[in-house]
Amino acid sequence: MRRAHTVEQVRAAEAARMARLPEGTLMQRAAAGLAATCARLLPRVYGSRILVLAGSGDNGGDALFAGALLARRGARVDALLLAPAKAHPGGLAALRAAGGRVTSDQSLFSTADLVLDGIVGIGGSGGLRPGAQVFASLPRRGRVVAVDVPSGVDPDTGEVPGAALRADVTVCFGTYKPGLLVDPGASYAGVLQLVGIGLELPDPALAALQHADVAALLPVPDAESDKYRRGVVGVAAGSARYPGAAVLAVAGALHGGAGAVRYAGTAAAEVVRRFPEALVTDGGPAGAGRVQAWVVGPGGGDGAARALGEALASDVPVLVDADGLTELARLGPAALAGRRAPVVLTPHTGEAARLLAGAGEGPPPAAAELAAARLATVRRLAAAYRATVLLKGSTTVVAEPGGAVRVNPTGTAWLATAGSGDVLSGLAGSLLAAGLAPLDAASAAAYLHGLAGRSAAEGAPTTALAVAAALPQVWRAVRAGRGPGAEPDAPVRA
Ligand SMILES: NC(=O)C1=CN([C@@H]2O[C@H](COP(=O)(O)OP(=O)(O)OC[C@H]3O[C@@H](n4cnc5c(N)ncnc54)[C@H](O)[C@@H]3O)[C@@H](O)[C@H]2O)[C@@H](O)CC1
Numbered sequence: 001m002r003r004a005h006t007v008e009q010v011r012a013a014e015a016a017r018m019a020r021l022p023e024g025t026l027m028q029r030a031a032a033g034l035a036a037t038c039a040r041l042l043p044r045v046y047g048s049r050i051l052v053l054a055g056s057g058d059n060g061g062d063a064l065f066a067g068a069l070l071a072r073r074g075a076r077v078d079a080l081l082l083a084p085a086k087a088h089p090g091g092l093a094a095l096r097a098a099g100g101r102v103t104s105d106q107s108l109f110s111t112a113d114l115v116l117d118g119i120v121g122i123g124g125s126g127g128l129r130p131g132a133q134v135f136a137s138l139p140r141r142g143r144v145v146a147v148d149v150p151s152g153v154d155p156d157t158g159e160v161p162g163a164a165l166r167a168d169v170t171v172c173f174g175t176y177k178p179g180l181l182v183d184p185g186a187s188y189a190g191v192l193q194l195v196g197i198g199l200e201l202p203d204p205a206l207a208a209l210q211h212a213d214v215a216a217l218l219p220v221p222d223a224e225s226d227k228y229r230r231g232v233v234g235v236a237a238g239s240a241r242y243p244g245a246a247v248l249a250v251a252g253a254l255h256g257g258a259g260a261v262r263y264a265g266t267a268a269a270e271v272v273r274r275f276p277e278a279l280v281t282d283g284g285p286a287g288a289g290r291v292q293a294w295v296v297g298p299g300g301g302d303g304a305a306r307a308l309g310e311a312l313a314s315d316v317p318v319l320v321d322a323d324g325l326t327e328l329a330r331l332g333p334a335a336l337a338g339r340r341a342p343v344v345l346t347p348h349t350g351e352a353a354r355l356l357a358g359a360g361e362g363p364p365p366a367a368a369e370l371a372a373a374r375l376a377t378v379r380r381l382a383a384a385y386r387a388t389v390l391l392k393g394s395t396t397v398v399a400e401p402g403g404a405v406r407v408n409p410t411g412t413a414w415l416a417t418a419g420s421g422d423v424l425s426g427l428a429g430s431l432l433a434a435g436l437a438p439l440d441a442a443s444a445a446a447y448l449h450g451l452a453g454r455s456a457a458e459g460a461p462t463t464a465l466a467v468a469a470a471l472p473q474v475w476r477a478v479r480a481g482r483g484p485g486a487e488p489d490a491p492v493r494a
């Protein structure tokens with residue numbers, strides 16, 4: 001599991017550690033790790049041209065000390081100081097002593113073999129300041145290595161309020177920061193490299209699952225299992241107008257670990273034609289028979305209101321998606337009051353906007369605004385509806401009310417295809433029925449769905465049904481620890 005901590009948590013851990021260590025020890029550890037990563041990125045250090053962009057704080061200090069270490073190995077290191085009077089004195093002295101120079105030549109940014117972005121780290125707020133904005137648009141030849149955080153990215157939220165410096169690699173110290181894992185910030189961070197500096201950290205503010213975590217969550221039948229013990233998932237989806245949504249949600253559910261899928265709705269004939277193994281009924285959830293979790297809403301059309309009401313009246317977990325969310329937004333959080341079994345909501349940002357408005361949080365915000373502030377949005381929704389919320393998008397995030405947040409590292413833009421959300425809800429509902437806790441079911445489903453999207457697409461447009469069909473091979477890869485994302489620290493990137 002990749003764990004990310006907020007600036008406040010990092011500062012507290014640093015203060016506790018520094019109290020027991022000689023002055024500057026943590027910075028030396030950070031600089032050594034940073035220099036080692038830079039050295040690995042260069043064909044050879046000796047003779048390489050390196051530009052250090054150093055701001056006014058310790059982030060600049062890290063960059064200057066790392067520059068000094070690289071200069072000692074024969075690199076030609078120039079430092080451009082964004083706030084010359086405030087540059088880290090120890091770092092600057094070390095750089096000079098190692099033969100490095102101070103420059104004001106911005107064109108070195110475009111000719112250097114490697115640029116170290118030490119403009120601002122966890123002390124940063126707002127986008128790049130005017131003096132540094134030019135670097136966001138200058139052409140580049142070598143790689144840009146961000147020190148701790150790409151400058152201009154909010155470390156706690158991943159929001160990018162102005163210009164920011166896109167990195168090829170981000171070397172972060174002590175722990176990941178939420179802004180490195182959540183878009184839009186994550187898209188500025190490139191490949192992440194964590195350097196341990198010996199911090200003792202509390203529970204993370206945010207976590208990203210990896211293969212081993214998901215493998216440990218996935219239900220596996222044993223000798224005593226039968227279809228009912230493995231869990232039956234109910235799917236109330238599709239309508240005369242959108243029968244395909246029923247087929248896709250059932251396709252996801254059949255690959256999610258439940259022992260059986262019970263379909264309730266007007267697309268029963270289509271479902272059973274496609275999947276003879278599904279148990280089907282024409283009515284709503286109320287008369288469908290026992291299930292361990294309901295999925296309500298994909299393509300539900302006019303029938304979504306009734307299906308939602310009947311599913312919520314049951315005593316099992318309910319996952320609400322698509323038209324079910326539109327209906328829930330109309331009813332507001334009161335519709336969930338008194339419910340004991342968990343509720344999972346899976347909105348995209350448009351649905352999230354409606355849900356927030358439905359919770360009395362003012363007029364619907366613009367979806368783009370919510371996408372730019374994904375963490376804040378998912379937390380607000382989880383708190384307002386007291387439900388587990390999976391917010392879909394360029395990075396899918398999952399939050400529990402007042403609790404843990406998970407970010408999915410496996411997403412791919414190829415999944416932005418019609419019907420792919422229906423597969424995800426079926427899959428997540430199936431994991432719920434198999435007994436996973438809501439946060440685990442939602443985040444494991446997002447993880448598998450992302451990998452299945454990659455595998456189905458392989459760089460070309462794909463279909464929702466192909467994504468569902470790729471799920472078994474993805475389960476195998478995750479359980480075997482194979483394929484993209486299997487290495488504990490290799491980020492999965494499109
Ligand atoms: N505190 C520690 O023990 C350690 C800190 N480390 C480094 O120290 C960094 C944090 O250092 P600081 O607390 O000095 O803060 P920064 O170096 O991140 O920022 C310094 C100052 O820049 C100004 N600033 C804020 N936003 C800005 C912006 N958008 N553009 C330009 N300037 C801006 C602020 O006045 C801020 O205090 C970490 O990110 C990490 O790189 C590491 O050396 C590890 C140990």
Ligand SMILES: [K+]
Nearest residue numbers: 117120147149
């Ligand atoms: K930085």
